[in-house]
Amino acid sequence: MTDPLPWLVVLPLAWASVAFLLGPGRGAVLAAFGVALQCALAFELAARVQAAGALRYAVGGWGSPLGIDWYVDGLAVLMLGLTQVVALPLLLYARSYFGHAGAAGRYFWPLAGFLIGGMNALFVSADLFNLYVTLEIVGLAAVGLVAAGGGAAQLAAALRYLFATLLGSGAFLLGVALIYGACGTVSIELLGPLLAGEAPRAVYVAVVLMSVGLFLKTALFPFHYWLPPAHGGAAVPVSALLSALVIKASFYLLLRLWLDIFAPLVQPLAWLPAVLGSAAILWGSWQAVRAEHLKLLVAWSTVAQIGYLFLAFPLLATQAAALDAVVFQTVSHALAKAAMFAATGVVIHVTGNDTVAGVAGVAQRLPLTLFAFALAGVTLMGLPPSGGFLAKWLLIDAALAEGAWPLVLVVLLGGLLAAWYVFRVLRQAFLLAPPTEVAVRAPRLMEWSALLLAAASVALGVRGIELARLIAPVGAS
Amino acid sequence: MSTGMLFALVGALLFTMGAAGVALPGAPLRRIVAFNVMGSGALLVLVGLAQRGGGVDPVPQAMVLTGIVVAVAATALALALARRLGAPGARAASGDDD
Amino acid sequence: MRRGAVGVAALLFAGVLIGALLGLPAPGAGLPPLVTAQMGNSGVTHPVTAVLLNFRGYDTLLEVAVLLVALLGLLAVQRSERAVAPGAAVEPVLQTLARRAAPLMVVVGVYLLWAGASRPGGAFQAAAVLAAGAVLAHLARLLPAWSAPRAWLRTGITGGFLVFLAVAVALLGGGALLQYPPAHAGLLILLIEAGLTVSLALLLAGLFLFLSEEGTRR
Amino acid sequence: MTVGLVFDLLLAGTLLWSAWRTLAAPTPERAVILFIVFGLLMALAWARLSAPDIALAEAAIGAGLTGALLLDALGTLRRRAGGGP
Numbered sequence: 001m002t003d004p005l006p007w008l009v010v011l012p013l014a015w016a017s018v019a020f021l022l023g024p025g026r027g028a029v030l031a032a033f034g035v036a037l038q039c040a041l042a043f044e045l046a047a048r049v050q051a052a053g054a055l056r057y058a059v060g061g062w063g064s065p066l067g068i069d070w071y072v073d074g075l076a077v078l079m080l081g082l083t084q085v086v087a088l089p090l091l092l093y094a095r096s097y098f099g100h101a102g103a104a105g106r107y108f109w110p111l112a113g114f115l116i117g118g119m120n121a122l123f124v125s126a127d128l129f130n131l132y133v134t135l136e137i138v139g140l141a142a143v144g145l146v147a148a149g150g151g152a153a154q155l156a157a158a159l160r161y162l163f164a165t166l167l168g169s170g171a172f173l174l175g176v177a178l179i180y181g182a183c184g185t186v187s188i189e190l191l192g193p194l195l196a197g198e199a200p201r202a203v204y205v206a207v208v209l210m211s212v213g214l215f216l217k218t219a220l221f222p223f224h225y226w227l228p229p230a231h232g233g234a235a236v237p238v239s240a241l242l243s244a245l246v247i248k249a250s251f252y253l254l255l256r257l258w259l260d261i262f263a264p265l266v267q268p269l270a271w272l273p274a275v276l277g278s279a280a281i282l283w284g285s286w287q288a289v290r291a292e293h294l295k296l297l298v299a300w301s302t303v304a305q306i307g308y309l310f311l312a313f314p315l316l317a318t319q320a321a322a323l324d325a326v327v328f329q330t331v332s333h334a335l336a337k338a339a340m341f342a343a344t345g346v347v348i349h350v351t352g353n354d355t356v357a358g359v360a361g362v363a364q365r366l367p368l369t370l371f372a373f374a375l376a377g378v379t380l381m382g383l384p385p386s387g388g389f390l391a392k393w394l395l396i397d398a399a400l401a402e403g404a405w406p407l408v409l410v411v412l413l414g415g416l417l418a419a420w421y422v423f424r425v426l427r428q429a430f431l432l433a434p435p436t437e438v439a440v441r442a443p444r445l446m447e448w449s450a451l452l453l454a455a456a457s458v459a460l461g462v463r464g465i466e467l468a469r470l471i472a473p474v475g476a477s
Numbered sequence: 478m479s480t481g482m483l484f485a486l487v488g489a490l491l492f493t494m495g496a497a498g499v500a501l502p503g504a505p506l507r508r509i510v511a512f513n514v515m516g517s518g519a520l521l522v523l524v525g526l527a528q529r530g531g532g533v534d535p536v537p538q539a540m541v542l543t544g545i546v547v548a549v550a551a552t553a554l555a556l557a558l559a560r561r562l563g564a565p566g567a568r569a570a571s572g573d574d575d
Numbered sequence: 576m577r578r579g580a581v582g583v584a585a586l587l588f589a590g591v592l593i594g595a596l597l598g599l600p601a602p603g604a605g606l607p608p609l610v611t612a613q614m615g616n617s618g619v620t621h622p623v624t625a626v627l628l629n630f631r632g633y634d635t636l637l638e639v640a641v642l643l644v645a646l647l648g649l650l651a652v653q654r655s656e657r658a659v660a661p662g663a664a665v666e667p668v669l670q671t672l673a674r675r676a677a678p679l680m681v682v683v684g685v686y687l688l689w690a691g692a693s694r695p696g697g698a699f700q701a702a703a704v705l706a707a708g709a710v711l712a713h714l715a716r717l718l719p720a721w722s723a724p725r726a727w728l729r730t731g732i733t734g735g736f737l738v739f740l741a742v743a744v745a746l747l748g749g750g751a752l753l754q755y756p757p758a759h760a761g762l763l764i765l766l767i768e769a770g771l772t773v774s775l776a777l778l779l780a781g782l783f784l785f786l787s788e789e790g791t792r793r
Numbered sequence: 794m795t796v797g798l799v800f801d802l803l804l805a806g807t808l809l810w811s812a813w814r815t816l817a818a819p820t821p822e823r824a825v826i827l828f829i830v831f832g833l834l835m836a837l838a839w840a841r842l843s844a845p846d847i848a849l850a851e852a853a854i855g856a857g858l859t860g861a862l863l864l865d866a867l868g869t870l871r872r873r874a875g876g877g878p
Contacts, residue, residue: 129540129543133543133547136547136550136551140550140551140554143554143558144554147558147561152562152563155558155561155562156562158558159505159555159558159559159562162551162554162555162558163499163508163512163555166499166512166551166555167496167499167500167512167515170492170495170496170499170512170515170516170519171496173516173519173520173523173544174492174518174519174522176523177488177519177520177522177523177526177537178522178526180523180526180527180537181485181522181523181526181527181529182526184527
């Protein structure tokens with residue numbers, strides 16, 4: 001078999017452009033086949049990385065610093081796998097969702113293809129300027145998806161998101177410019193030793209700029225302001241893709257930089273993401289508890305769950321379990337949040353009501369969907385045996401070993417608040433519905449893809465060891 | 478001071494001004510213009526700093542060509558959104574000159 | 576209040592940034608010697624074109640994707656039914672000027688594409704000039720705004736990108752993605768640039784012509 | 794002090810001044826016109842940095858196409874705001 005790596009980048013770009021070529025609204029089948037193939041490629045790549053260790057690939061054959069390199073280790077291959085695995089059921093879901101919707105789905109397929117292609121390119125790139133270009137693809141595709149076919153509120157949310165993402169990538173670009181000026185290269189491999197010693201002040205400025213830019217794109221508190229309207233207002237498959245995957249792409253890049261080339265420079269700052277993450281957990285959960293609209297509740301829950309990703313930053317240098325916790329949180333949140341948005345979409349489709357109060361009666365009408373929502377909720381709360389439980393357990397374990405009591409407290413408090421907003425919806429669902437409603441059938445495909453994703457997020461807690469083994473070599477590099 | 482360093486400093490100031498313009502609330506059109514000033518500043522730093530010792534570096538120059546195209550793409554998307562939105566800011570601003 | 580806070584932050588940031596720039600040590604040799612050393616294998620003689628389409632050609636591939644994404648986003652927010660009707664009369668001087676200028680811009684565009692291999696110019700500049708010609712023709716009411724991307728337009732827009740992707744993938748057989756064999760690099764780059772010029776010109780013109788409402792109002 | 798350095802300093806000053814005027818312009822119309830001037834000055838700066846490729850692209854795309862896009866948007870938005878037909 002040929003090398004799966006280049007195909008993981010080329011394939012989505014190719015089917016995205018062909019989907020556009022076919023015309024508005026076309027390309028759903030093409031997209032499904034494309035992503036299914038990408039799943040197989042990602043698993044093949046994972047097997048290769050597990051067998052032979054991290055791979056380096058010189059695009060164009062030049063190699064850094066003249067050319068652009070790809071670098072694929074366990075962490076990168078995990079993100080590649082996660083993205084394809086979450087995207088596949090979501091695209092099937094979207095096919096059913098956009099089946100009858102006119103305007104919103106016209107350019108969904110090509111935009112989704114470029115979004116996935118951009119993320120895949122981001123995960124494998126080892127060149128800072130190339131990473132900037134991939135960030136722009138992902139950012140602009142995400143904004144286009146949010147805005148597609150929307151009313152005034154949705155367009156306003158998209159514009160706000162666009163300014164946030166452009167500000168973020170602008171800061172990243174200036175950081176790249178400073179690093180190139182100071183070090184004469186943008187290759188991450190070559191920058192490693194250059195930044196390990198005494199770095200000039202411009203490099204510190206670059207590190208701050210790039211980190212803040214990525215905080216902004218990841219919607220870490222207090223840069224989360226753009227996320228709830230954008231994720232809460234977009235079409236449901238778009239919200240799911242964005243909440244599950246897109247914010248993880250910029251987070252992955254941040255993690256990669258902080259673990260690798262920025263590590264010697266950011267050590268004294270490692271507590272900052274944890275403080276902001278704690279604030280995100282408390283504030284985001286509280287807003288979710290208070291939210292009137294169902295999708296806004298789920299979007300605020302994303303703001304909170306992003307916080308957990310950053311809690312482990314002060315522990316990364318000393319506790320090996322901290323990285324495992326981050327990875328489990330990334331994967332389990334991606335699956336659970338995709339499931340929760342998908343389930344929410346079914347509920348809204350059937351009840352025609354997007355408020356939390358409108359969920360009444362769903363327990364009888366949509367037991368399968370409600371079960372999916374509840375399973376996803378189990379992961380977000382961090383109850384055993386879910387993936388979320390494993391993530392939070394590892395995090396508490398690592399925090400206790402460091403004596404970081406406040407972090408433990410935040411994790412526990414966040415879990416309680418998550419239970420509050422999840423049970424708010426569940427309790428409402430078991431109330432009796434007003435009897436006058438017309439019955440709308442739930443599309444089977446939409447219900448089952450939500451359930452599949454939710455079940456996967458719980459099953460992760462049982463079969464998490466394989467993932468831990470996959471990323472084990474990362475710490476060594 | 479070399480030409481490169483001089484324009485790198487100008488770029489730093491342009492970036493700061495533009496970023497402040499994007500971050501401040503205002504009419505979408507103004508923020509879009511500010512974004513373009515910010516982007517130009519970052520690109521000026523990229524080439525200026527690389528060429529601060531005199532000489533020519535084609536690598537950042539090629540990167541800047543990419544950056545200019547990315548900027549016009551983002552500008553067009555932002556304008557499309559602002560126009561569909563009916564740009565409430567433009568309404569307020571055009572009141573004093575018509 | 577917020578204005579003041581942002582202003583103070585901007586001043587502080589500018590100070591730190593300028594201090595950091597002035598504190599940088601003298602630069603090393605950097606990449607130019609490497610570029611010079613490999614120019615012979617790049618297939619072109621102009622260094623910027625060599626970087627843009629060969630050494631860092633993958634960046635350029637993704638950059639075209641950025642343009643495509645922006646156009647898709649723009650189309651996605653457009654109302655589905657946009658009646659494009661010829662607009663009001665326009666200055667005859669402008670029309671005459673545009674009629675004269677349009678062929679000239681095509682000539683300049685083609686020249687820039689051809690020149691790119693050895694001196695400043697190339698697909699992006701050529702496409703920009705062609706797109707500017709289209710914008711000028713539109714302003715002179717010689718070219719109506721575009722309402723929906725018809726099949727020929729979609730083919731033209733994606734064609735150059737797909738050719739680029741196809742070349743990139745075809746080269747996988749001989750090594751890595753986008754690894755040109757030095758002997759054929761010049762020809763392959765010209766092929767890619769020719770495709771890109773058409774696609775980029777349509778893309779850049781499309782960013783304007785799909786947005787413009789001149790001529791769409793009765 | 795060479796002629797080149799004097800020109801560079803003048804250009805740098807004008808560039809900053811035009812950017813400041815662009816961002817602080819009282820009306821969006823003024824901002825867009827000044828931005829086009831800024832774009833052309835940027836093209837000059839690229840030429841001074843021995844980057845003719847960028848100067849070409851900046852003049853055609855940065856000032857030209859972006860300027861046309863902004864002007865067109867301005868026209869539409871103003872017509873709409875003026876309570877058009």
